[in-house]
Amino acid sequence: KMDKAKLVVKIEELAENMWNENGIDAVEFCVSTNPNSPLAGIDKVASGGELSRLMLAIKVVLAENNSVGTMIFDEIDSGVGGATAEAVGERLANLSKNVQILVVTHSPQVAAKSDCHFKVEKTVDLLSATTTVNLLNKQEKTEEIARMISGENISDEAISAANVLING
Numbered sequence: 826k827m828d829k830a831k832l833v834v835k836i837e838e839l840a841e842n843m844w845n846e847n848g849i850d851a852v853e854f855c856v857s858t859n860p861n862s863p864l865a866g867i868d869k870v871a872s873g874g875e876l877s878r879l880m881l882a883i884k885v886v887l888a889e890n891n892s893v894g895t896m897i898f899d900e901i902d903s904g905v906g907g908a909t910a911e912a913v914g915e916r917l918a919n920l921s922k923n924v925q926i927l928v929v930t931h932s933p934q935v936a937a938k939s940d941c942h943f944k945v946e947k948t949v950d951l952l953s954a955t956t957t958v959n960l961l962n963k964q965e966k967t968e969e970i971a972r973m974i975s976g977e978n979i980s981d982e983a984i985s986a987a988n989v990l991i992n993g
Contacts, residue, residue, distance in 0.1 A: 827878055831857045833864055854879075874904030881916060888924050895925040902932045911990075914938035933973040937990035942966040967991060 835853045855864040858875055871879060881901050888896060902913045914935040917926055921940065929945075930936050942961045947954055961969055967987045968979060975983035 827858065827875065827882075829858075829860045830875075830879075831864065832867075832879065832882075872904060874909065877901050877903045877905060878909070878913065881913060885916065885920055888920060893924055895927065896920070897927045897929075899929045900931070901928065902930055902935050906932070907934070910934035931973065933970045933987065933990055936966075936973060937970055937987070939966075942969065944969055 833855045835851075835855055837851045837853075839849055839851055841849075854867040856867045856870050856875075856879065857864045858870060862870075867876070867879065877900075881898070884896060884898075887893070898917065901917075902910050905913060910932045911934040914932070915938060917928055917935065918938040920926055928935060928939070936942060942965075944959050944961055944965075945956060946959075947956045949955075967984060970987035970990060971979045971983035974986050
């Protein structure tokens with residue numbers, strides 16, 4: 826959903842007295858997210874959602890040219906929703922055909938595209954916090970995506986919406 830965006834990587838060799846543990850080059854990622862907008866540093870131009878999508882695009886390109894076995898995305902869909910979240914989910918699903926993908930998400934559109942869905946829960950008492958991870962079966966996945974859509978009170982409409990997201 827950023828079909829008009831442009832990304833340019835500017836690499837400039839530093840003067841020898843500026844070389845350090847970070848290397849001998851200054852590297853800047855410049856982006857234009859809208860038609861006819863000037864290129865500027867990604868940190869100045871991109872919103873949180875745009876940063877997430879740009880990072881995903883960069884990782885997809887790297888995965889196509891690298892023998893990475895597993896890629897982990899922690900809320901790569903941050904700041905996006907609706908059709909854009911669905912596009913992120915589809916991109917991740919396509920990427921998972923060649924590389925193992927682990928995604929932490931709160932987006933039902935992204936979670937619906939998964940082959941396997943794990944639910945992570947944290948419980949806290951006076952002495953400690955415990956995290957549990959459970960693999961969900963098909964029905965549990967549908968119910969969890971419905972909960973992600975509607976909250977704790979899962980309606981028939983939320984179940985129906987979850988099925989639409991899962992089955993396309």
